[in-house]
Amino acid sequence: xxxxxxxxxxxxxxxxxxxxxxxxxxxxxxxxxxxxxxxxxxxxxxxxxxxxxxxxxxxxxxxxxx
Amino acid sequence: xxxxxxxxxxxxxxxxxxxxxxxxxxxxxxxxxxxxxxxxxxxxxxxxxxxxxxxxxxxxxxxxxxxxxxxxxxxxxxxxxxxxxxxxxxxxxxxxxxxxxxxxxxxxxxxxxxxxxxxxxxxxxxxxxxxxxxxxxxxxxxxxxxxxxxxxxxxxxxxxxxxxxxxxxxxxxxxxxxxxxxxxxxxxxxxxxxxxxxxxxxxxxxxxxxxxxxxxxxxxxxxxxxxxxxxxxxxxxxxxxxxxxxxxxxxxxxxxxxxxxx
Numbered sequence: 001x002x003x004x005x006x007x008x009x010x011x012x013x014x015x016x017x018x019x020x021x022x023x024x025x026x027x028x029x030x031x032x033x034x035x036x037x038x039x040x041x042x043x044x045x046x047x048x049x050x051x052x053x054x055x056x057x058x059x060x061x062x063x064x065x066x
Numbered sequence: 067x068x069x070x071x072x073x074x075x076x077x078x079x080x081x082x083x084x085x086x087x088x089x090x091x092x093x094x095x096x097x098x099x100x101x102x103x104x105x106x107x108x109x110x111x112x113x114x115x116x117x118x119x120x121x122x123x124x125x126x127x128x129x130x131x132x133x134x135x136x137x138x139x140x141x142x143x144x145x146x147x148x149x150x151x152x153x154x155x156x157x158x159x160x161x162x163x164x165x166x167x168x169x170x171x172x173x174x175x176x177x178x179x180x181x182x183x184x185x186x187x188x189x190x191x192x193x194x195x196x197x198x199x200x201x202x203x204x205x206x207x208x209x210x211x212x213x214x215x216x217x218x219x220x221x222x223x224x225x226x227x228x229x230x231x232x233x234x235x236x237x238x239x240x241x242x243x244x245x246x247x248x249x250x251x252x253x254x255x256x257x258x259x260x261x262x263x264x265x266x267x268x269x270x271x272x273x274x275x276x277x278x279x280x281x282x283x284x285x286x287x288x289x290x291x292x293x294x295x296x297x298x299x300x301x302x303x304x305x306x307x308x309x310x311x312x313x314x315x316x317x318x319x320x321x322x323x324x325x326x327x328x
Contacts, residue, residue: 005117006114006115006117007114008117025115025117026115026117027120027121028123030123031123031125031157031159032115033112033153033154033156033157035153040152040153040156042156058114059114059115059117060112060113060114060115060153061112061113061115061123061157062110062111062112062123062124062125062136062154062157062159063088063110063111063112063113063121063124064086064087064088064089064090064096064110064111064124064277065086065087065088065109065110065111065137065139066086066087066088066089066109066111066137066139066224066251066271066273066274
């Protein structure tokens with residue numbers, strides 16, 4: 001199935017939950033914030049949140065800024 | 067003379083120097099600058115994670131005692147600012163947010179109207195909201211009503227290092243608004259930071275000046291000293307200015323009784 005992560009289409013070969021996705025695509029999960037189809041998903045719900053075909057996921061974190 | 071602390075939303079700070087974390091050449095310069103400048107409030111931003119390359123997380127370089135203030139940079143309207151603020155809160159790193167709504171790429175001036183709307187929504191949700199605005203009395207009054215914790219007027223264009231181009235308008239806010247006034251944007255030298263504090267500003271936020279200096283930590287220390295100096299001058303009050311000379315030594319002659327004439 002295909003999901004959009006940070007605006008880019010990604011092909012997933014097997015069924016994945018949000019925790020798997022963060023582990024796969026982020027070098028570390030600390031300070032990662034997820035927004036799935038416009039809704040924030042707290043980290044304690046990642047493992048129970050399964051990705052569906054066509055989902056749009058945002059993975060964001062803190063950077064320098066003024 | 068002892069100063070009272072800077073109090074924002076019930077939290078006390080001995081430092082009146084807020085530091086932004088953008089544009090630093092490396093993370094060590096950032097950590098060293100926070101420590102050298104003694105900042106207790108530090109701004110950060112939120113961005114999409116770059117999935118291609120590993121980047122060290124900025125939070126690892128900010129001492130744990132520092133209050134994080136996430137800005138909403140990238141927001142072009144109130145809705146986007148609210149979305150960014152909610153994402154930041156979801157990280158568990160606190161609920162302090164600097165509202166920054168910019169919809170102009172040339173001057174990067176904040177949109178006061180959208181900023182007020184975002185402040186209303188986020189204050190009602192329990193955020194501590196520090197809105198960044200063009201200094202305008204009516205906007206500042208609306209922000210007080212909207213539940214802002216401070217008002218942060220710009221000194222001059224972001225990143226311009228031009229200093230207090232809006233001085234007279236900031237003075238109006240200092241005189242009329244009963245919230246901490248933090249001068250943000252455009253402060254490029256310690257002397258400019260001192261000037262803002264002498265006027266009665268409650269604090270100064272700087273970023274570009276420090277981050278792009280040849281020696282950021284040394285300049286951060288210079289800013290901290292200037293801010294303290296300016297604050298003391300404000301607490302003392304400055305003497306009257308005169309347009310002619312007033313001698314500071316006795317005007318009777320050294321050996322004679324007559325005073326100089328011409």
